[in-house]
């Protein structure tokens with residue numbers, strides 16, 4: 001009698017345990033989800049300098065900071081959002097091809113394409129404070145508040161110590177097991193990394209812990225045909241206004257900079 005009663009109690013418990021085990025098995029052994037898809041809506045359009053070969057873009061305290069590329073034409077700039085006016089510049093020596101920028105505290109950090117040299121500036125004065133080196137090419141740059149995060153055109157993202165500029169760790173960006181090549185300009189937004197994918201009109205959203213692609217933003221048509229004046233180049237440059245929740249994008253030599261909203265398509 002006692003055994004029967006125990007079994008009566010035990011069996012439902014075992015069934016619950018089995019159900020939990022099955023759920024856990026599928027949760028932890030499943031393949032990565034198909035990435036989400038977004039398109040965009042332009043909510044504001046601003047002027048952008050058609051001489052700016054945009055390689056880095058950041059928004060902070062009401063102004064844009066922009067890093068531009070090409071030898072002899074590379075600069076660090078402070079730009080007024082509303083007018084596109086260049087408020088402050090620092091020109092790089094002619095041999096350097098400027099790349100991604102990020103703001104970390106009171107400093108601005110800027111990469112270069114093939115020189116394997118990065119520059120650290122005073123955010124207010126643009127005074128060059130120091131240089132550092134890294135072993136790869138330099139493409140995009142952002143930070144998560146703890147590490148600098150850089151791309152080099154491969155599927156890798158490198159997490160650098162912001163004081164020593166040494167690599168702490170790296171991740172490979174995978175879209176359901178396929179490496180995503182051409183990771184370019186970067187922006188860290190609310191715990192996710194957004195990256196322009198060179199030379200496309202797509203932005204990829206990345207999970208920083210694993211490198212898993214969690215979404216694709218299709219930016220096709222962002223530059224209307226009437227604005228395709230030569231020598232307009234590719235979409236590049238993502239900046240986020242944390243306080244205002246505004247997302248900005250532009251491109252190399254683009255005449256416009258856009259504030260966009262993301263629209264899920266599935």
Ligand SMILES: [Ca+2]
Pocket residue numbers: 056057058141142185186187237238239
């Ligand atoms: Ca950026």
